[in-house]
Amino acid sequence: MKKWYFLLLIAFVSCKNSDEPELASRLVDVQEVKEMKKEEVLALAAPLMGDLAPLIGGALKHDIKLYKVRYTTITTDGKEIVASGALVMPIGAAKVRLLSIQHGTQFEESDAPSYFKSGTESLLALFMGAVGFATAMPDYVGYGESKAEPHPYEHAEGLAVPAVDYLLAVKEFMKEAKTDWDNRLYLAGYSAGGYATLATQKLIEASFSKEFNLVASSCGAGAYNKSLLLDLFVNEPTAGEANHNRSYIWVLQTYNRIYNWKKPMSYFFKEPYASAIEKDGYKVNFTGSFNTLLNPTFVSSYNGGGEEEVRKAFKENDLTHWKSLTQTLLVHGDADTYVPYINSKTAYEGMTEAGSPKVNLVTVKGGTHESSIQEFILRTYIQFGANP
Template identity: 45%
Template sequence: MQKFTSLAFFRKYTLLLFGSLLLLNACKTDNNPVPPVEENQYLEESNVITELSKDKIIQQVSSLAPFVSGYVKNDVKVYKLTYKTKNTDGVEITASGALILPVTDQPVSMISVQHGTIRDDSSAPSNFSDNSEAASFGSLFGSMGYIIAYPDYIGYGASKDLPHPYEHRASLASASLDMLRAAKEFLRDQSGVKWDNKLYVAGYSEGGYATMSLQKKIEEEASSEFDLRASSCGAGAYDKTAFMEYVINSPTHGISSYNTLYLWVMLTYDRIYKLNRPASYYFKEPYTSRIATSGANVTINQSFNTILNDSFKKDLNDGTDKGFIDAIGDNDVYNWKPKTPTRLYHGDNDKLVFYFNSENAYKAMKAAGATNVELIPIAGGDHSSSLPLYLLGTREFFQATK
């Protein structure tokens, strides 16, 4: 009898002990929960595009300027990211961009680089074709020890079937910001490179305009998401209202490739803001028929103002055409007060994007109370020749604000 009593006691004690251990373990689990896996809100896919050695990068950039090869320090690994963003009509779409990672075990900062004007998808950063801006400048800055986020913008890469919203402030800013958000999600889930959470933004030409637009959006809407340290904007058309008034009323260079871009801006705004005017409203013959058929792919070898209807110019100058005037004004990005240290680089002999764009932005920002904005004129520089000095100045500026 004693034997069975002892066995029953042992079984009871064992069950109580086991239950206690389970309870203790449950309490321990509750006090130290396993971190939940964060779901991506923006990033859809990431794929390796290529890997470039330090020697390969030196070979590529030496054609730009031989002395820059001395800045090359690291191999790089290049990814294509696809991510969610919204089109100009608010519909969610998939966009893309390149993310360039330096091969290093040291913590590094990120630069969001907004590319200049391109006319074909092969030049998009995520295609990373030879001699493209991303393959040259992106690889160079990546090899210096920066993570480079390079958005394609809407209309290129994964969204190539959509029209590019050329020089449209809001969509350039949102597509670039959402690329940064996707890059942040990608970096969170990898161990190849450590981001120190510092962010810089830079771009030239359309990229300068996109950079200013992105900077403004980050400061006003996403300052808690990113530690934005500095912004370097080169030769952007920030004062769209003054720019349009100038090309409509003043004799200009008559350079066909430049006129194509002015035309592209007009047609983009007509489409996005649903003005839906016939070509005959804006332009004289024979350009009316050509533009109606070919859009911006028209050769214009004369001052741009000479192809415009006098009635259209009059409606703009006297304020009658409120729709077009409001569309232009909605894309101004010069008259605000930046908080981030900002540099405006611009050649003072730029015949494509006139110097007054940066000068007007600088004056407006200073008048608004900005204390950390600099205007860096490039004496005698035109749109192309000013680029190397912009790149060197940007490197020095970002190094100084680390």
């Protein structure tokens, strides 16, 4: 399933008068959406920042321009498509750093960053743009220009490849626009965005280190340990909130499609849940511990050592045991019932054991998935500000 090897094969073309290959163009076009004053950005950001607003509001130094960028990428089945993303550029900045923010779970396509919809995560891009970063936020496959495609939810390769392609397109645009970029790249994301950020970091370090000088990343509350979560969610009680269950169902549906298991939902879930999921997908509204939704036959098979292809797929998407040379911050609340804290704990331990010299874990004591967001924003700001 390492389809990004295919990406690398098709991405390189011969250069005239050069022995070095260059990457094929990803950029399709760029549409300017509007300009915003920094005071407008602060007014929008203040509710999200809460108590942090007075502390870091003074960091907004620039008015900004908002763009929608279209670019080419490939899906998990190797199909070339046009996708999109948001880009926020600071106006009048003498020199900019590039930041890519990977957004979290979005159940509604209309929340895609390139729409710049009020109350969505694109606000983070506006804020960091006003700070002085050239801030990219990919829509992901399945949103924006590529909304007709299924979204590869919580699939490492399916998220990382389009994210890197988007950064290559943004790099092209900045070169064409003669942007004074200092060639440094930063990555950030929370929840599903934290997972996408770490997956993107891993791909850049493995295959695109010559294209990007990746300085630091900040990953908040991501589900990095997929195989451990599978064990827990099959056998242990969960909080049972409907939006939590939607996410867990979505992961199973995504892997069922990408790995070509061809299993009906009744294979994984008992009735009446299976029929409802077949009809409405992850947009069902089921409360109750996730393991109480599961088909007992599947549970028995899994706990008896079966379901090898399911285990293999979840293991393939683990991001817990690998060596990274990038300054990596993991932020997670230890009372998180949506994405359990053990994800960041085991990622920190595994990456450290693998020889990562710059990984750090910040534990938000008593922090839930929602209440830890402000701490993540503050720590991210400090992390990136420490690399001026």
